[in-house]
Amino acid sequence: MRPVRKASGNRLTAMMQVRNEADRYLETVLRELSEFVDDIVVVDDASSDGTPDLCRRFKKVSNLVILSESLFGREWMLRSLLWKVAVSTDPDWLLAVDADEVYEDRAKERLRGLIDQDRYDWVGFRMFDFWGGMTHYREDEHWNLHRRHMVTLVRFLPGYHYFFPKMDLHVPRIPLSYRVLPGYRSELRIKHFGWVGSPEQLRRKYERYVALDPEGRFGNADQYRSILDPNPRLVEWKEDGP
Amino acid sequence: MNVGICTHSFADGYNGRVDRIFAGGLERYMYDFCMLLRDLGVRPEVHQLSFRGAFHSTVDGIEVFGHACTPETTVEVFQSMADAVNGPVVYASFIWHRMRYRPGSIGICHGINWDRADLPVREKNGVAAAIQGALDQLERIVSVDSHFLSYCRSVCVFDDPGKLVLLPNAVDTGHFRPNSRARRPEKVRVLYPRRISWERGVIPMMVIADRLLDRHPEVVVEFAGEVVDGSPITRAFSLWMKDHPHRRRIEHRVLSFDQMAEAYQRADIAVIPSIFSEGTSYACLEALSCGTAVVAANIGGLNDLILDGYNGLLVPPEPDALLEAVERCVKNPGLRRALGRRGRETALAFDRSHWRAKWTRVLETWLAGWKGGAGGAGGA
Amino acid sequence: MYFIAFGGESPNGFAFTDLLEAIPGEARFFVGAATTTLTPGNRGQGAKRDGMGSGRAADRIPGIRRLSMDEARRLPPEHTMALVIEPLWVSAFCGWRPKWLVMLVPRKAYETPVQQRWADLVTGMADAVLAESESLYLQLCFRRNGVIFWDPYRSWEERRQLAIQVIETLVERGDPERMAVDQRHSLLRDYEMLADREDVKETAYYLMALYRYLLADSRAQQDLLTAFERAVEAGRPNSLITHYRFLSAILAQCGRVEEAVQAYGITAVDERAKEEYDRLVRWFEEGQGQLVRARLFLLNDDIRSARVTLGRLDGEAARRLSMEADIRAGRLEEALCRLTPGDRKSRAARRAIAVQEGLLHWMRGDRAEAIHQFLRAAVEDPGVLGYVLEMGDAEEILERIGRRGGGYDAARAQSLGQSVDGHDAGAQ
Known part of the structure; x- marks a missing residue:
């Protein structure tokens, strides 16, 4: 019988959902991931820019599912599908990554230590929203994700009851059922490049969110508006920072 | 000259009857000891802990001072009791607690009370440190049994073998006799x-x-x-x-x-x-x-x-x-x-007369030091 | 036949009044206090009961006759049914054992540890158990057969009928389990009707899972998972243990043993549970599936299923589990019969056995031997003296109940005693 929790020899699988990421950070992300995970599972949400071809260039992408019709706007279905595909590879641990997220260097070294133990089943990291470029991150009332921990790394427990909240937007990337399992809040950091673009790119992103969620039901309307702030508070990123 | 005796119990503070001596072995020992001191021409005064507030009484002609304490402050109060004594001090209990002793004093060990196989090792180590502290600070320690001597020799380090005196308890063989x-x-x-x-x-x-x-x-x-x-x-x-x-x-x-x-x-x-x-x-x-x-x-x-x-x-x-x-x-x-x-x-072999004779020798040497001004800081 | 109610109050303060009323007037006896002392607490409770249909405030059970414990012991046991609400009276039976013993578990928690201990022991030895609170009822259903919910929300007439049915079933068939099963079906239907209500969904599904499990219905799994999702969404951090772990019992009941072990393993987040899980895995790999099921039942407090499963097993591990199950079921005699000399090897084990033997002697009315055994254990662990002190508490509580109300009519008691001795006091 396979033990529910293994303290050594754990296999780490990254899972991502992507859509038209070929010209952005996907290549960087896949290259970085290839350095420290064992496999990568990708669900392509009907990209039209050759994203699947880019994925195929990476040997560690062991599973690539291409949707012909986008599930954008029905996010819980997309998340559930990605989960289903990922766990079908019989992983020990899953790392839920977005196509614009990169783990800081020391995280890559320490990740094995975080999964080769039998005391906790999830790990939270602090995610920093880079803004305007690759040197600073944003920190203010609406942009402070890095003060909390976001769970992106989870142990796969076969047979456990997994479920996602049935929401259209901002569905958590890992099942809710992890909430009641023991976890660990790591001090390690994730760099999020989703907001790095030009003012014009930010405006387009803002308009997309508002169109999808005009009343701020799934997210926060004030936060949507703050995307357009011409003078956001920026803090310099330090590679060996706390 | 007054000799102060510090002990946790003497007059019956447990039942609020500070006009009489509590009926325990330790208290009987202290009474006999006070009588002996008196025969040697010094005045004993007993300082004891009191959980019912401070008191001052006289029991069988012995002056007793109760020092107010709470279960949390026993050690602190115990070590400060000696400050009230104008003369040499005998520490007659609490040797298993880590304490500051007045230099030139005598301690008495009435037996080992930490001899429980199941006592946590941390507590046993705490006692060992306390006894080492007593050996470092006291002029002599009188023990009622041989086991405390072996304990000190095996667990602690000290340079003067004469620091420990074996002086077993005694019985009045005239009063307790076969019938x-x-x-x-x-x-x-x-x-x-x-x-x-x-x-x-x-x-x-x-x-x-x-x-x-x-x-x-x-x-x-x-x-x-x-x-x-x-x-x-x-x-x-x-x-x-x-x-x-x-x-x-x-x-x-x-x-x-x-x-x-x-x-x-x-x-x-x-x-x-x-x-x-x-x-x-x-x-x-x-x-x-x-x-x-x-x-x-x-x-x-x-x-x-x-x-x-x-x-x-x-x-x-x-x-x-x-x-x-x-x-x-x-x-x-x-x-x-x-x-x-x-x-x-x-x-x-354990008749009271032997006990008195042995204690007399110990006390005469010790008190002579005090009278000659060679006592500890308290005598200055 | 004679029915004796053993109460901690006077008859009027007795919580299961309807049950007494269902008994023929001439056969009703009572061991307890003479008059009720009205405290704000029991006044409130009385009013609540009246509001629910039991109907009468004072002197609700006309003609009930009060006995002393000595008089009760003189009734012929083969024609007597004891209805026990104050379990400490059983500690004063001293070898007397009526043919039928029904434990009545009141809604109100017992005030002292010794009453709770005796309640556990008497619920273990009783022929049937009636419980006034649903959560206690469910706990007891997991411990033994023959447990009936004395539902305070039913009408007076319904409860009267239930009382008559329990008594008749006991006298005629000896075992009310069939009746208990019917009642569980009916309670399950009640919760099925609530299942769609958002405000009570989690509770309704959780209880449905419990009732289905008690009825060996495999749909318990789906109901439990629905309740679990709700609990997680509501942010109850402990729901892994309070909800999810029960899945291991459900799967074990269905014979899906490997999945059951893994379900338990997922919830094994503390050291003790991890050790349990490792042992379950080892037993499973050794092919001891039934032993694994029994352990999982015990880990989920389903002592009843554990005892049934263990009853079919041999071997040392099964014997040890059986002892644990018997003790937790309040069946000390059976537990101690399983002892082997090897069990007494360690001092800690000898102490634990001495405590159980003490309890057994106490149950049998051998006070001196009970104290002796407790003292033997207390030589090394003074904490065990607590059992001796509990015996003292029990004696004091019974004396206090007996004294309450004072005006005890000795002459009347004597004449009653004579008529009881002559076997003509009750309807047989």
Whole structure:
């Protein structure tokens, strides 16, 4: 019988959902991931820019599912599908990554230590929203994700009851059922490049969110508006920072 | 000159009766010690802890100062009691606590009370550090049994072997003496001459009493010792006695010092079933002195008094072993007589006169130092 | 036949009044206090009961006759049914054992540890158990057969019928389990009707899972998972243990043993549970599936299923589990019969056995031997003295109940005693 929790020899699988990421950070992300995970599972949400071809260039992408019709706007279905595909590879641990997220260097070294133990089943990291470029991150009332921990790394427990909240937007990337399992809040950091673009790119992103969620039901309307702030508070990123 | 004696208990603060001495072994020792000091021409003053507020009283001509403390402040108050003394100080208890002692003082160890196999190692290490501190700071430590000497020599480091003085407890062999006419031939009276307390072994005593009374209709069991009102052990003891199938052959009395001699004289067997924390037990010495056959647990200072099979029976502190030994005595009057005879001889070696003589030598040397101004800082 | 109610109050303060009323007037006896002392607490409770249809405030059971414990013991046991609400009276039976013993578990928690201990022991030895609170009822259903919910929300007439049915079933068939099963079906239907209500969904599904499990219905799994999702969404951090772990019992009941072990393993987040899980895995790999099921039942407090499963097993591990199950079921005699000399090897084990032997002697009315055994254990662990003190507490509580109300009519008691001795006091 396979033990529910293994303290050594754990296999780490990254899972991502992507859509038209070929010209952005996907290549960087896949290259970085290839350095420290064992496999990568990708669900392509009907990209039209050759994203699947880019994925195929990476040997560690062991599973690539291409949707012909986008599930954008029905996010819980997309998340559930990605989960289903990922766990079908019989992983020990899953790392839920977005196509614009990169783990800081020391995280890559320490990740094995975080999964080769039998005391906790999830790990939270602090995610920093880079803004305007690759040197600073944003920190203010609406942009402070890095003060909390976001769970992106989870142990796969076969047979456990997994479920996602049935929401259209901002569905958590890992099942809710992890909430009641023991976890660990790591001090390690994730760099999020989703907001790095030009003012014009930010405006387009803002308009997309508002169109999808005009009343701020799934997210926060004030936060949507703050995307357009011409003078956001920026803090310099330090590679060996706390 | 005044000599201050610091102790945790002397006048009966437990029951709010500070005009009398609490009836325990430690308190009796302190009383005899005060009398000896007085005979040597110095004035003893006793400083003790008090959980019911400060007090000042005079008991049998001895001045007693109660220093207010709470369960959390005992050690702190204990070490500050010496500050109230204008003269040399004797620390008569609390040696197992880490403390600051006044230089040039004497300490007394009444026996090892940390001799429990199951005491956590952290606490045992704490005691070792406390004893090392006492050896470093005190001029001399007088011990009532040989075990404390071995403990210090094996656990602590000190350069003066003469720092430790073995001075066993004593018995008044004139007062406690055999009286074979007090015994009733058709009965076998088994005496438990101790407080109704856990460490003194009242529970194994109750356990063996059940079986003795079942199996031997001639046996009467007498408990002669104080109870602490309201304590769980006292209540359990009362519940055990109440409705006991052999209730008529169980006796419980609280006896005065004078009545105790009669209790030993009418008893055929005295049982000392201590579980731990035993020095040179007065009860054991008194039973020996009255020629009563003794069955003792091999705990602490009892091992200094009893040679198994010679002047008593010495067994592990467990009900089965105690029961077997007591039954041997119940069934064998010849054995009882032989043990009793040698017990009396043993007691004569522990007569009070020896104790006074030895203490006198220790005190005269020490006090001479003080009178000559060579005492510690407190004498300056 | 004689029916004796053993109460901690006077008959009027007795919580299961309807049950007494269902008994023929001439056969009703009562051991307890003479008059009720009205405290704000029991006044409130009485009013609540009246509001629910039991109907009458004072003197609700006319003609009931009060007995002393000594008089009760003189009734012929083969014709007597004891209805026990104050379990400490059973500690005073002293060897007397009526043919039928029904434990009545009141809604109100017992005030002292010794009452709770005796309630556990008497619910273990009783022929049937009636419980006034649903959560206690469910706990007891997991412990033994023959447990009936004395539902305070039913009408007076319904409860009267239930009382008559329980008594008749006991006298005629000896075992009310069939009746208990019917009642569980009916309670399950009640919760099925609530299942769609958002405000009570989690509770309704959780209880449905419990009832289905008790009825060996495999749909318990789906109901439990629905309740679990709700609990997680509501942010109850402990729901892994309070909800999810029960899945291991459900799967074990269905014979899906490997999945059951893994379900338990997922919830094994503390050291003790991890050790349990490792042992379950080892047993499973050794092919001891039934032993694994029994252990999982015990880990989920389903002592009843554990005892049934263990009853079919041999071997040392099964014997040890059986002892644990018997003790937790309040079946000390059976537990101690399973002892072997090897069990007494360690001092800690000897102490634990002495405590259980003490309890057994206490149950049999051998006070002196009970204290002796407790004292043996207390030589090394003074904490065990607590059992001796509990015996004292029990004696004091019974004395206090007996004294309450004072005016005890000795002459009347004597004449009653005579008529009881002559076997003409009750309807047989």
